[in-house]
Amino acid sequence: MFHPLRISEVEQLTDDSVAVTFQVPPELRETFRHTPGQHLALRRLVQGEEIRRTYSICAPAAAADGDPVLRVGIRLVDGGEFSTYALKELTVGDTVEVMPPMGRFLLAPRPGYFAAVVGGSGITPVLSMAATLLAREPEARFCLMRSDRTAASTMFLDEVADLKDRFPDRFQLVTVLSREEQQSGLPSGRLDKERLTALLPALLPVADVDGWFLCGPFGLVQGAERALRGLGVDRSRIHQEIFHVDDGTAPSPAPVAAPAHAALTATLDGRSGKWPVQEGESLLETVLRSRSDAPYACKGGVCGTCRAFLVSGEVRMDRNFALEPEETDAGYVLACQSHPATPEVELDFDR
Ligand code: FES
Structure with a gap:
């Protein structure tokens, strides 16, 4: 899912922001082709702990036969671990782990x-x-x-x-x-x-x-x-x-009353498992305890990377800034924001 990409350029945009360009090897050209509006999740390990952040691609999308340009904008966030690292440490030649472009905030070119x-x-x-x-x-x-x-x-x-x-x-x-x-x-x-x-x-x-x-x-x-x-x-x-959901203007999620002893069944990359949901944790956290390959980036209900289809049972989402109403109507949920509302819940991350 993540690919190590070399940085080919770091440009200072303002005192507190940079644009970072990644080199895309020929064999990953199709994997990293983007639709305007999409973002990249970047990953970094700090003392054994994984930090992920998503950053939007600012470069125009390449034509079908052109080489994709992967350039993202990164602004320093107060106390932000990844953005501080990006602004203070990242240089040309460094390698960063990058997930292929994602996101549904899109404008595919069309007349209008x-x-x-x-x-x-x-x-x-x-x-x-x-x-x-x-x-x-x-x-x-x-x-x-x-x-x-x-x-x-x-x-x-x-x-x-x-x-x-x-x-x-x-x-x-x-x-x-x-x-x-x-x-x-x-x-x-x-x-x-x-x-x-x-x-x-x-x-x-x-x-x-x-x-x-x-x-x-x-x-x-x-x-x-x-x-x-x-x-x-x-x-x-x-x-x-x-x-920046946490700028004080977003409503705080209501506390969730979860049923005791709920169990989650989840399918991911064709493999299924069933696990008990521990008190207070999100369904993403339940899956991550056994499956480190579960998709996520922000854990804040913003990026949509953790989207999964609710096969059965009910969940309550703390907040959702990523899914369109049509997606929730069709049965999709954000695993990072979901808690069980029924004793049994089943999610499918592959749909
Ligand atoms: S991980 Fe970003 S919305 Fe769940």
Whole structure:
């Protein structure tokens, strides 16, 4: 599942962020081909303990016959073990274990009018979407509204400016800085539901947009979604990915009353097992005690790597920022957030 990849480039983007590019050997070209919006899970062992983090791919997707470029954006998170390591230690020539691209926050290039509202490092997957779309689809249009603290802390400033130069008629950019006055007359301050409700209809014909992509901290994404719903945008046109759930704005999960002596049956890579669920643990933790190959990355309900099909029984999820309503309706759950609600539960990670 993980592949050791060599780092070919590390670029400093801002004081607290870097872009890291991995070299993809020819035999893994197809494995690492990505759809714009996907992320990579990276793994590191520290004193026998495994740390995994997911980072979105910022590079445009390669054409079918082209070499994939694997470049991710990494921003330093306060006390973040992996991001500190990435910013302070990673250099060209180092090897990092990388999982193939994953995620369902996607924009496969197609004709149409698309728009994004992003905050901070939420620009990373959207940069890949906009760059791929505009280069491949001569009729497609993209409107990017980005919110950052200051110009100096803005990631991928040059890459976004480059899109504006290359596609002046089809790429619209609005930058909102929350902690800095702007000379251009553009708005400053935080982007919340009220401001977006007023700004969006002034910027673009909201009803004509085929797909909205919201990415960033929980508060911004939730505010943007509410603004769009209030403006009459159908839920099926809104796609979202949350970064930094634990910024104090996300609701805390309710405590779970689990049945005593629950048992989990799980199928993974064609092999099944049955194990008792210990008090308080998630179903992912139950599986991981016996199967270290169980898929996960964030353990926070954000990345969707641990998605599994609920074959029988019932579970209660603490939180879900990764699965679309259609996926939960179809019976998928996040194992890292699931606790048994019935004495017997069966999950299938292969479906
Ligand atoms: S491991 Fe990321 S959502 Fe479960």
